[in-house]
Amino acid sequence: MSSFKVVIVGGGLAGLTASLHLSKYGIQSLLVEKEEYPRHKVCGEYISNEVLPYLISLGMDPFSYGAKKMEHFELSAVTGDSCMSDLPLGGFSLSRYTLDAALYEILKQKEIILLHDTVTDIKFHGDLFRLELKDKGTVKAKFVLGAYGKRSSLDTKLKRRFMNSSAPYLAVKAHYKGDYPDNVVGLHNFYGGYCGVSKIENGALNICYIVSYEEFKKYRNIEEFEEKVLFKNKFLKNILLNAQMLFDKPLAISQISFESKSLIEDHVIMCGDAAGMIHPLCGNGMSMAILSARMISDLLVEYFNAKSMTREQLEKKYRVLWKKAFSSRLRTGRVLSRLFEYKQLSLFVINYLKSYPAVIEQIIKRTHGKPVESL
Numbered sequence: 582m583s584s585f586k587v588v589i590v591g592g593g594l595a596g597l598t599a600s601l602h603l604s605k606y607g608i609q610s611l612l613v614e615k616e617e618y619p620r621h622k623v624c625g626e627y628i629s630n631e632v633l634p635y636l637i638s639l640g641m642d643p644f645s646y647g648a649k650k651m652e653h654f655e656l657s658a659v660t661g662d663s664c665m666s667d668l669p670l671g672g673f674s675l676s677r678y679t680l681d682a683a684l685y686e687i688l689k690q691k692e693i694i695l696l697h698d699t700v701t702d703i704k705f706h707g708d709l710f711r712l713e714l715k716d717k718g719t720v721k722a723k724f725v726l727g728a729y730g731k732r733s734s735l736d737t738k739l740k741r742r743f744m745n746s747s748a749p750y751l752a753v754k755a756h757y758k759g760d761y762p763d764n765v766v767g768l769h770n771f772y773g774g775y776c777g778v779s780k781i782e783n784g785a786l787n788i789c790y791i792v793s794y795e796e797f798k799k800y801r802n803i804e805e806f807e808e809k810v811l812f813k814n815k816f817l818k819n820i821l822l823n824a825q826m827l828f829d830k831p832l833a834i835s836q837i838s839f840e841s842k843s844l845i846e847d848h849v850i851m852c853g854d855a856a857g858m859i860h861p862l863c864g865n866g867m868s869m870a871i872l873s874a875r876m877i878s879d880l881l882v883e884y885f886n887a888k889s890m891t892r893e894q895l896e897k898k899y900r901v902l903w904k905k906a907f908s909s910r911l912r913t914g915r916v917l918s919r920l921f922e923y924k925q926l927s928l929f930v931i932n933y934l935k936s937y938p939a940v941i942e943q944i945i946k947r948t949h950g951k952p953v954e955s956l
């Protein structure tokens with residue numbers, strides 16, 4: 582049975598970042614990812630510049646893959662009333678198809694071990710983990726990072742409490758050939774949800790929306806839902822009617838929730854969405870995934886190289902750092918999502934923001950941090 586210092590479960594942004602970070606400091610990890618790269622993922626594909634210097638220091642410069650620089654933010658209400666502001670930090674748009682695969686290619690060059698398999702169970706006993714893989718047997722590890730995203734059967738195995746709550750949202754995404762300014766991220770409200778719009782590499786348009794299942798299930802299918810609900814917002818109607826889909830059919834995922842989660846479960850240290858998911862309308866889940874991976878990687882480097890920390894101290898430090906960095910963002914995200922759930926309230930808020938665009942920048946700042954230093 583192979584044994585590793587660190588096994589990372591899930592090769593999305595958090596997992597890929599953590600394995601690259603650890604390898605930079607000579608800590609060999611095993612990354613287990615159940616899917617192949619490249620693959621499309623339901624995501625708004627806008628990333629705040631908070632993580633740009635760090636990504637570049639890991640060898641990934643998004644602009645060399647055609648990322649579009651995002652400078653402005655446009656918000657519209659169900660009625661089509663809209664307002665515009667600058668993005669205080671700025672950001673970029675790049676598809677997950679390209680971003681995750683680019684990180685994977687860097688990882689391959691560094692000879693980091695990646696297994697394409699599914700982790701089916703994790704047990705902690707006698708200061709060691711034992712992980713069961715669907716096809717490739719069992720591995721042992723000193724530390725396990727749970728970077729397996731927002732919801733997995735592993736959460737049930739680990740008896741995580743948030744799995745008892747409902748997960749009432751679903752999301753739909755596709756790429757299109759269509760018109761939209763190159764440097765604007767749009768967030769367009771419709772009854773029951775919001776739709777993010779931005780240009781990505783190759784000039785394609787990413788259109789991704791999240792909606793409550795209660796609303797969506799009133800319609801027969803995605804086409805009918807878009808026509809009867811999204812089209813009520815004149816921005817969305819105009820964009821979608823004039824765009825040609827580049828996918829055979831849209832991608833859809835369900836069972837999305839924004840419940841609080843335990844950060845560490847039976848010593849498995851969670852990062853990215855597995856630790857907590859911010860509402861996509863804040864547009865920085867990817868930054869949070871990357872930053873939390875950096876946070877825990879820094880602590881693991883300290884643990885293995887300085888040897889001056891116990892497991893308990895490492896876990897305690899991670900909890901403190903994570904909460905300091907993300908708790909207030911998550912709270913703001915929850916408040917915002919509730920505000921926008923009510924048609925009249927969201928209309929009132931957008932009309933207010935129209936007169937005071939500086940307030941939008943303040944709200945964006947509350948859900949984002951300062952750019953983190955490169956390595």
Ligand SMILES: Cc1cc2nc3c(=O)[nH]c(=O)nc-3n(C[C@H](O)[C@H](O)[C@H](O)COP(=O)(O)OP(=O)(O)OC[C@H]3O[C@@H](n4cnc5c(N)ncnc54)[C@H](O)[C@@H]3O)c2cc1C
Pocket residue numbers: 590591592593594595596613614615616623624625626627628629698699700701728729730731733735752753777789790791837852853854855861864865866867868870
């Ligand atoms: C509708 C929507 C729109 C969004 N828009 C934006 C946006 O515009 N900007 C932004 O910053 N964020 C956005 N987000 C959030 C962002 O997508 C996530 O925060 C980010 O993907 C989290 O990264 P992660 O690495 O934690 O998880 P993921 O990227 O989901 O990666 C988890 C990985 O784990 C693998 N995995 C799962 N279980 C196992 C297992 N048992 N064994 C092995 N592998 C496993 C999966 O295959 C997956 O590759 C959006 C999210 C949604 C739902």
